[in-house]
Amino acid sequence: MLLRSAFLLTLAILGAGAARAQDRVPVVITPGSEQSYRIAVQRFADGSTPPSSERVSRFRETLQEALEYSGVFQRVPDGAFLGPLSTEALEGGPPIVCSDWTQVGADALLEGEIARDAQGLRVAFRVWDTVRCRDLLRRRYTQTSTTSPDDVARRVADDVVEAFLGVRGVSSTEIAFVSDRSGNKEIYVMKADGGAVRRATANRSINNFPNWAPDGEAIAYTSYRQGNRPLIFLSSRGTRRPGRVLTSDGRSQYRAVFDPTGKRLAVVISNGGASEIYSVGDDGRGLRRLTESRAIEVSPSWSPDGKRLAFVSDRTGSPHVYIMNADGSGVRRLTYDGSYNTNPTWSPDGLWIAYETRVGGQFDIWLIDPEGKVNVPLVSHARSDEAPTWAPNSRHIAFSSTRRGRADLYVIDRDGSNLRRLTGDAGNNTAPNWGPFPR
Amino acid sequence: MTSVHGGERDERRREFRRMVGWSAVAHLCVLGLAVVSPRSSSNFDANQVIAVDLVALPAPARSASRPPPKATKAPTPPAEKPPPAPPKPKQVVLPKNAEKDPSKKKVEPKPAPKEAAPAEEPAQEKDLEDLLAEMREDAGEETPSEVPPTTAAAPTGVPNAGMGVQVSPETLAWMRKAKIHVRRAWIVPPGFRTESLETRVVVELAASGAVVGKPRIVRPSGNPWFDEGVVRGIEKSSPLPPPPRAGEWDFVFLPEDAY
Numbered sequence: 001m002l003l004r005s006a007f008l009l010t011l012a013i014l015g016a017g018a019a020r021a022q023d024r025v026p027v028v029i030t031p032g033s034e035q036s037y038r039i040a041v042q043r044f045a046d047g048s049t050p051p052s053s054e055r056v057s058r059f060r061e062t063l064q065e066a067l068e069y070s071g072v073f074q075r076v077p078d079g080a081f082l083g084p085l086s087t088e089a090l091e092g093g094p095p096i097v098c099s100d101w102t103q104v105g106a107d108a109l110l111e112g113e114i115a116r117d118a119q120g121l122r123v124a125f126r127v128w129d130t131v132r133c134r135d136l137l138r139r140r141y142t143q144t145s146t147t148s149p150d151d152v153a154r155r156v157a158d159d160v161v162e163a164f165l166g167v168r169g170v171s172s173t174e175i176a177f178v179s180d181r182s183g184n185k186e187i188y189v190m191k192a193d194g195g196a197v198r199r200a201t202a203n204r205s206i207n208n209f210p211n212w213a214p215d216g217e218a219i220a221y222t223s224y225r226q227g228n229r230p231l232i233f234l235s236s237r238g239t240r241r242p243g244r245v246l247t248s249d250g251r252s253q254y255r256a257v258f259d260p261t262g263k264r265l266a267v268v269i270s271n272g273g274a275s276e277i278y279s280v281g282d283d284g285r286g287l288r289r290l291t292e293s294r295a296i297e298v299s300p301s302w303s304p305d306g307k308r309l310a311f312v313s314d315r316t317g318s319p320h321v322y323i324m325n326a327d328g329s330g331v332r333r334l335t336y337d338g339s340y341n342t343n344p345t346w347s348p349d350g351l352w353i354a355y356e357t358r359v360g361g362q363f364d365i366w367l368i369d370p371e372g373k374v375n376v377p378l379v380s381h382a383r384s385d386e387a388p389t390w391a392p393n394s395r396h397i398a399f400s401s402t403r404r405g406r407a408d409l410y411v412i413d414r415d416g417s418n419l420r421r422l423t424g425d426a427g428n429n430t431a432p433n434w435g436p437f438p439r
Numbered sequence: 440m441t442s443v444h445g446g447e448r449d450e451r452r453r454e455f456r457r458m459v460g461w462s463a464v465a466h467l468c469v470l471g472l473a474v475v476s477p478r479s480s481s482n483f484d485a486n487q488v489i490a491v492d493l494v495a496l497p498a499p500a501r502s503a504s505r506p507p508p509k510a511t512k513a514p515t516p517p518a519e520k521p522p523p524a525p526p527k528p529k530q531v532v533l534p535k536n537a538e539k540d541p542s543k544k545k546v547e548p549k550p551a552p553k554e555a556a557p558a559e560e561p562a563q564e565k566d567l568e569d570l571l572a573e574m575r576e577d578a579g580e581e582t583p584s585e586v587p588p589t590t591a592a593a594p595t596g597v598p599n600a601g602m603g604v605q606v607s608p609e610t611l612a613w614m615r616k617a618k619i620h621v622r623r624a625w626i627v628p629p630g631f632r633t634e635s636l637e638t639r640v641v642v643e644l645a646a647s648g649a650v651v652g653k654p655r656i657v658r659p660s661g662n663p664w665f666d667e668g669v670v671r672g673i674e675k676s677s678p679l680p681p682p683p684r685a686g687e688w689d690f691v692f693l694p695e696d697a698y
Contacts (some may be wrong), residue, residue, distance in 0.1 A: 025606050026639065026689035027614045029672075032622040033627055058573050072628045107626065107671070131675045166664030272589055415633040 017066060037107040037164060040076040043086040044125070047091045047115030055149060057116055059123075062150045066157030066171035071418045072164060075106070087111040090124055090138075098133035106130050110160060123152050127160050131267050137163040154191070155438070170391045174199065174435040175398055176210035176219050177409055179426030187221050187235065192391065192398075192411070192434070194422035201225075207254045212435040213240070213282075219433075220245065220256040220265060224324045232256040232267060234282075245284050254298065258282070259306045259326075266290070266300035266309060277311055279319045279326070290328035301345045301353070302326075303370070306401045310334065310344040310353050310370075321355050323370065334372050343387055346370075347394045352414075354378065354388035354397055365399055367414075378416055385410075389434045398422065400430045470599040609683045621690070625672030631694045636660040638692045640670045646685040650677035657689075667693065 001274050022272050046056045067073040078085060083100035087093070090113050101109050112125030124140040139159055154172035155371050161169030173192045182199070190197040201207050203225040210221045217238025222230045226244070232253045236242040245265065246253060252270035259265065259279075264286075267278050277291045277300050291297040295315035302309055307326050312319050316333075321344045324331040335341045340358035347354070352423045353370060356363040362384040368375040379385040383402045390397055391411075398411045404421075407428040412419045423429040485534075564679060639658035643651040654673045659666050669692045 024687075024689045025610075025614075026691040027617050027621070028622050028626060029618055029690055029692045031627040031632060031694060032625065034623070035632075037626055037628075073632075102675075107675070129671065131671050164664065164668075165628055167630060246517040370468065413629050415629060417629050 031418075036072055036074045037158070038076050038105050039073045039108040039110060040083070040101055040104070040106040040130075041067070041110045042084065042112070044112040044114040045087045045089055047117075047122070049115075049117050055116065056114060059149045059153050060085055062153035063110070066154045066169070066193065067160060069170045069171050070157065070161045071413065072161050072169070074108045076104060083109070087113065089113070092124060096128060096130075098128070101128075101130040108160070108164070109155075111180055112156070114149070116149070120151060121147055123147060123149075123156065125156055127163055134428060149439075150196070153424075157436075165179070167393050167395060170393055170396065170434075170437075172438050173392055175389070175409070175422070176212060176433045176435065177400075177423075177429055178208055178210065178425075178431040179427045179429045181429075187219065188429075189219075189435075190422070192422075194409075194424075206230075209431055210433050211255075211257050212433055213238075213258050214260055214436055215262055216436045216438060217241075222253065222255055222260060230254055232265075234364060240282065245282070246280060246287070247284055249287065255300075257302065259302050260304055261306060266302065268298050268300065276327075277309070288328075290324065290326075291331075292328070298357050299343050303346050304348050304350045308370075308401045310346055312342045312344065321353065321368070334368060334370070335375070336372075337375060345388050345390060347390045347414075348392050349394040351394070354390065356386050356388070364392070365397070378414075379412060384429075387431050389432045391434050392437050398432045398434055400432060440623050450462050607683070614679060617682070617688075620679055621672060621676045624676035624693070626668065627694055628632075628668075631665055631668070634662070634665070634694055636662055636665050636694050638666050640669060640690045640692065641671065642673055642690055643687050644679060644682050644685060646681060648678040648681040650674060650679070654690075660692075 007292050014210075041060060043056055043060055048055065058307070064075045068075060082104050083097060089304050090111065093098065096109060096111070107130060109130050110125060111128075111130040112123060115122045119142075121143045122141070123143075124138075126135050126138045128135050137159060139156075141155065142151060142236075149375075150200070151172065158172050161167070170192050174189050175192055176187060176189050176340035178189050180186075181188075182202075184204045185206045185208060186202060187200040187207050188197055189200050197365075200210070200219060201223070203223065205224040207221055207223045207225070208230075210219045212219055215238065218234050218236040218240045220232055220234055223233050224230055225233065227254050229250075232245045232255075234240055234242050235246055245256065246267065246269075246389055249269065250274075254268040254275060256265045257268045263282055264279050265282060267280055268275050269278050274294060274296045275298055276289060276293075277297050278287055278289050280287045290309070291311070291313070293313065293315050295313050297311055297313045299312040300309050301311070308323055309326060310321055313322050314320075319341050319342050321335040321341050322331055322333050334344075334353070335355070338357040338359070342356050344353045344355040351369065352367045354365055354367050359380070362382070363386050364374060364377055364381070365379040365385050365388050366377050378388075378397065379399065379401075381401065381403050385399050385401045385403070388397050388399045395414055396411050397414060398409055400407050401410050402408075406425075407430050409422040409429045409432050410419060411422055637658070638656060638660040641655045641657050645651050650673060654670050656666055657672070660669075672692075673690065
């Protein structure tokens with residue numbers, strides 16, 4: 001037995017040596033400057049009754065803008081097309097000639113059909129990897145007559161991003177925020193690219209801290225609409241009952257944040273001179289106190305699994321980020337650097353917590369991992385960058401900044417690149433909260 | 440007792456002889472393989488061979504993602520942040536801008552802008568390395584390697600790392616050209632550039648440099664979309680510069696310059 005083992009061992013050693021001898025030195029490739037795929041977007045075939053050239057053109061423009069917003073694609077201009085500018089038919093049409101597209105530098109081709117009739121809006125599309133000459137995705141959307149073609153175009157763009165990146169794009173998602181553009185601080189909602197702004201509240205009081213329900217059907221927010229005390233309200237476009245959440249509690253309620261199930265909220269409530277974090281059902285029942293200290297405890301943010309909460313406490317004398325279990329146990333301090341850290345927000349993939357930290361007289365946005373091992377700056381500027389909120393794909397962060405004087409909303413990629421301004425010159429825009437993927 | 444000890448001695452002697460015998464067999468096997476094994480290259484020329492030590496740096500900790508390497512301003516080490524504000528006894532500090540009583544009008548403490556706002560769009564950094572390489576290629580010059588000519592960087596996990604693999608100058612020069620050529624065609628979207636990923640691919644090249652058949656992923660990164668992008672990049676870069684020999688070549692793709 002021993003001899004046999006020794007023999008096998010010898011053979012294994014010899015075999016490994018022989019295999020190593022055949023290994024080749026690899027060519028190591030690191031990235032160049034190319035960061036985006038060139039995509040040719042055809043005019044979709046129009047199956048509407050009656051046909052509308054304007055609808056098709058607008059759909060295509062929205063689609064191309066949404067693709068470019070992702071940072072993953074850049075459009076191939078119409079003048080460069082060697083292949084047909086319009087889709088003839090998705091099924092039964094002439095086969096695509098990949099070389100027509102690769103010759104003009106297109107890495108991808110998007111073709112499709114759009115039809116608006118009595119049944120509603122129908123869109124079908126197919127995206128090609130022209131380099132490898134194979135289709136990556138075919139999908140069909142059928143929407144009710146009230147659905148905007150722009151919304152469908154953004155969804156198609158997000159699908160195409162996912163086909164190439166494995167991570168869904170976010171152009172079809174929405175961001176809620178606070179703006180004083182009407183003279184009062186009201187809650188507004190806009191598309192993730194800053195378009196289609198609409199007002200969600202119009203009570204002419206002070207409204208703040210909007211927070212989306214995970215199903216995107218409601219927004220919780222703080223409002224002075226019923227007197228001189230802040231209370232939590234729901235604005236609903238689904239089945240939830242709009243109005244006050246905690247009807248039986250008359251204390252000041254500063255902020256509410258939905259948990260990942262959407263069935264409970266973490267709520268900051270005044271408790272004597274300080275404020276504490278509680279949790280409560282979305283129907284206002286089952287109020288439970290989570291923090292127990294004489295300090296101020298604010299800014300709760302749920303982990304994506306709903307088992308933990310990041311929050312801010314000044315129990316050591318200055319505000320820092322802490323983490324606790326969902327039942328209030330297991331409190332541990334997360335940030336030690338800086339003298340003033342606040343507004344933590346947990347990324348949907350659970351890997352990072354973005355927060356504000358004071359540097360000099362203004363605030364920067366940093367990222368820290370939930371174990372506190374890595375702590376890095378994301379946004380630094382001579383003026384304040386505040387209130388970070390994560391895109392549902394965890395790839396982008398929106399925030400409010402006073403770098404132009406008034407407060408505007410910006411979005412930046414998680415790696416610190418691709419900074420874009422979302423709001424124009426209308427009022428101060430603060431407290432962004434990024435909504436979920438549409439259903 | 441004696442007989443027991445004697446038996447043990449005899450057994451050990453027998454075992455020792457067996458081991459010596461097998462050791463001799465093993466040595467003969469090694470010698471035999473060394474004699475019959477093929478040379479690493481058919482045009483092996485000892486005078487032209489450079490001994491290359493592959494130096495593998497310690498791998499960074501694997502994680503689903505890396506911290507963002509780029510910031511809109513140079514990162515400030517936490518230790519260099521302004522010292523904590525002087526303590527204010529018995530004064531409770533309310534976190535800024537959060538859960539403050541909004542009814543109290545906030546006095547704007549921030550100064551009015553004194554200068555034009557800086558450019559908001561971060562400047563797209565030009566890949567200087569590529570530009571230089573392109574200019575040198577246009578001028579017919581050879582692009583200098585990123586590493587001294589007698590060494591070659593190897594990604595983590597590359598076998599033979601640090602074992603002194605021999606690569607001819609001709610091969611080394613082609614590898615440099617191939618790298619420049621492929622990285623121009625390889626598109627790496629921003630989302631991948633901070634990930635800890637590594638894909639090893641075997642590519643069959645014709646003498647002309649054309650990619651023959653489909654590139655074969657021999658070590659996937661764990662992210663199939665990244666791997667797809669790698670294969671897309673290789674196919675897009677066909678034909679590569681003509682290699683020193685037709686056949687299979689190994690490529691390792693890293694989304695960031697981590698090594």
